[in-house]
Amino acid sequence: MFSFTHLRSLAVRGAPRAAKHVSSKAPLASPRPGHLRLASTATAKSPMTLPTFSMQNKVALVTGAARGLGNEFCRAFVESGCNSLAIVDLKEEEAQKAAEELKTEFVDNGTFSKGELNVIGIGCDVSSEVSVQKAFKVATEEFGRVDSVVASAGIVENYAAFDYPFDRIKRLYDINVHGSFFTAREAARRMIPDGGGSIVLVSSMSAQIINVPQPQTPYNASKAAVRHMAASLAVEWAKKNVRVNSLSPGYMLTKLTRTILEHDQELRRTWEALTPMGKMGEPEDLKGAVIFLASDASKFVTGTDLRVDGGYCII
Numbered sequence: 001m002f003s004f005t006h007l008r009s010l011a012v013r014g015a016p017r018a019a020k021h022v023s024s025k026a027p028l029a030s031p032r033p034g035h036l037r038l039a040s041t042a043t044a045k046s047p048m049t050l051p052t053f054s055m056q057n058k059v060a061l062v063t064g065a066a067r068g069l070g071n072e073f074c075r076a077f078v079e080s081g082c083n084s085l086a087i088v089d090l091k092e093e094e095a096q097k098a099a100e101e102l103k104t105e106f107v108d109n110g111t112f113s114k115g116e117l118n119v120i121g122i123g124c125d126v127s128s129e130v131s132v133q134k135a136f137k138v139a140t141e142e143f144g145r146v147d148s149v150v151a152s153a154g155i156v157e158n159y160a161a162f163d164y165p166f167d168r169i170k171r172l173y174d175i176n177v178h179g180s181f182f183t184a185r186e187a188a189r190r191m192i193p194d195g196g197g198s199i200v201l202v203s204s205m206s207a208q209i210i211n212v213p214q215p216q217t218p219y220n221a222s223k224a225a226v227r228h229m230a231a232s233l234a235v236e237w238a239k240k241n242v243r244v245n246s247l248s249p250g251y252m253l254t255k256l257t258r259t260i261l262e263h264d265q266e267l268r269r270t271w272e273a274l275t276p277m278g279k280m281g282e283p284e285d286l287k288g289a290v291i292f293l294a295s296d297a298s299k300f301v302t303g304t305d306l307r308v309d310g311g312y313c314i315i
């Protein structure tokens with residue numbers, strides 16, 4: 001995520017509800033027509049894919065999901081068969097609006113029939129542990145459990161180190177680092193009694209490289225913390241069947257970055273020139289990665305960092 005103000009200044013310088021309290025791992029709804037076929041006997045009409053990538057019968061929760069990459073992760077989950085999903089974001093009305101939009105879109109396009117897809121929006125400030133606990137309470141009261149959690153809420157600001165006001169640095173760490181920790185901790189608390197689950201913390205390639213030309217030291221450090229947090233938690237919870245991995249995007253063309261870069265083609269050229277694939281990623285380029293980490297396809301994968309960066313980090 002990018003702060004308009006600071007990147008600009010840089011440019012100058014340079015349905016019916018699913019049953020409540022469903023018993024552990026019980027199917028939540030009857031599979032939609034065509035979906036079982038996908039998992040068992042694929043036909044010419046249904047694309048063949050590994051059944052372990054399916055998100056059917058899984059309950060997912062994504063923070064920072066009212067827009068941007070978090071919202072894209074939600075779309076990936078629904079496209080992979082998830083019909084019980086919580087969209088968590090700072091403002092409740094925005095989370096609920098995003099939930100309604102998602103339901104309408106996937107019912108209108110025929111992926112689900114009306115009433116089969118349950119998406120709820122929950123307001124939550126991830127920098128407050130109490131707020132995170134309340135959000136999980138709402139989600140588990142609605143769906144009975146949670147299987148796959150993605151911590152995508154995060155902010156970035158571009159200040160030179162000497163100019164960065166401390167209260168803003170603190171806020172950034174509160175959201176990016178502590179918010180990820182609170183989300184992971186509450187997810188694991190809920191998952192362990194239910195037999196386990198998968199947690200994906202959204203880090204960044206900035207955990208490994210130094211972005212140029214924009215100065216963003218606290219952000220880079222926060223994302224390095226998130227990556228190492230995922231590995232550390234993975235070890236703590238490995239025997240409890242809770243997997244924790246991090247996902248590290250490179251420069252992605254979200255609506256926000258697209259708008260910013262329209263006014264700064266030079267910055268876009270710089271970023272693309274530094275990326276071996278010579279372009280920025282589309283948000284949908286992350287779909288396969290998040291589904292891999294969140295689903296049973298990665299059931300022996302924990303503590304890893306999956307970079308999706310067009311090769312940025314390898315040179």
Ligand SMILES: NC(=O)c1ccc[n+]([C@@H]2O[C@H](COP(=O)([O-])OP(=O)(O)OC[C@H]3O[C@@H](n4cnc5c(N)ncnc54)[C@H](O)[C@@H]3O)[C@@H](O)[C@H]2O)c1
Pocket residue numbers: 001002063064065066067068069070088089090091124125126127151152153154155156175179202203204205248249250251252253254256257
């Ligand atoms: N966009 C990129 O190019 C890129 C690259 C690498 C990593 N990332 C990471 O991906 C994640 C998502 O980024 P994005 O580009 O979608 O950003 P975005 O600004 O489009 O979306 C972030 C979402 O998080 C929410 N949010 C912010 N503070 C919150 C809080 N305290 N509590 C709850 N929700 C809060 C926002 O309301 C927003 O909906 C971030 O962690 C970011 O660091 C993004």
